[in-house]
Amino acid sequence: EDKVVxxxxxxxxxxxxxxTLNCSYEVTNFRSLxxxxxxxxxxxxxxxxxxxxxxxxxxxxxxxxxxxxxxxILNITATQTGDSAIYLCxxxxxxxAQKLVFGQGTRxxxxx
Amino acid sequence: xxxxxxxxxxxxxxxxxxVTLSCEQNLNHDAMYWYRQDPGQGLRLIYYSQIVxxxxxxxxxxxxxxxxxxxxxxxxxVTSAQKNPTAFYLCASTxxxxxxxxxxxxxxxxxxx
Numbered sequence: 001e002d003k004v005v006x007x008x009x010x011x012x013x014x015x016x017x018x019x020t021l022n023c024s025y026e027v028t029n030f031r032s033l034x035x036x037x038x039x040x041x042x043x044x045x046x047x048x049x050x051x052x053x054x055x056x057x058x059x060x061x062x063x064x065x066x067x068x069x070x071x072x073i074l075n076i077t078a079t080q081t082g083d084s085a086i087y088l089c090x091x092x093x094x095x096x097a098q099k100l101v102f103g104q105g106t107r108x109x110x111x112x
Numbered sequence: 113x114x115x116x117x118x119x120x121x122x123x124x125x126x127x128x129x130x131v132t133l134s135c136e137q138n139l140n141h142d143a144m145y146w147y148r149q150d151p152g153q154g155l156r157l158i159y160y161s162q163i164v165x166x167x168x169x170x171x172x173x174x175x176x177x178x179x180x181x182x183x184x185x186x187x188x189x190v191t192s193a194q195k196n197p198t199a200f201y202l203c204a205s206t207x208x209x210x211x212x213x214x215x216x217x218x219x220x221x222x223x224x225x
Contacts (some may be wrong), residue, residue, distance in 0.1 A: 004154070006154075009152070031212075032212050034212070034213070034214075036216075041218045041219045042116075042202065042216040042217060042218045042219060043155075043202070043216050044216075045213050045214075045215075048212050048213060088154060088155070090154075090155075092212065098143065098206055098212070098214070099157065099160070099170075100145075100155075100157070100214060101157075102147075102154030102155040102156070103154050104152065104153055104154045105152075105153075105154050
């Protein structure tokens with residue numbers, strides 16, 4: 001059975017701290033790993049990773065994939081209160097069509 | 113503006129009633145998806161459709177039904193057979209079935225009492 005596990009499930013830090021969110025997976029037919037940010041309703045796309053060892057960056061956020069060890073991390077530096085959200089990791093277990101398997105999410109709270 | 117709309121935002125129903133959630137997209141995307149999200153859990157796939165008049169069951173299809181008569185529309189019916197229907201429902205789409213990024217609608221929160 002395809003499985004994606006995120007840790008920690010919940011994290012509370014102070015503004016300015018750096019955080020690392022983890023995502024491990026076991027899926028058949030791995031095609032890509034995606035990170036989403038969910039603030040109130042619709043998840044919004046952050047990164048898509050397909051190749052091992054190549055870091056994707058967007059401002060203070062960065063992510064990297066290790067296909068040998070089957071995990072990914074999402075780093076956020078110099079956190080701001082606006083980074084408070086649920087961060088979702090999803091793996092595309094391609095089976096003739098895109099089929100995303102989601103982790104439970106990490107609820108990140110940034111206190112001022 | 114292109115995007116995905118879901119209506120209504122909040123829906124209340126009594127147990128035993130079927131209810132249909134709307135999902136419309138004007139992105140000209142071929143593939144559409146329905147997910148369910150429960151507190152403390154990730155999204156779980158209910159149904160997906162790659163093209164018009166075709167759809168497949170996801171991981172938790174029991175108690176749900178869908179139709180895909182038009183490219184823009186993918187309504188989800190929550191039937192009385194669904195044992196725990198109260199949840200947040202998200203609709204998503206991708207350009208085609210081989211695309212990577214899914215675009216999500218704002219969601220519908222369904223409460224059944």
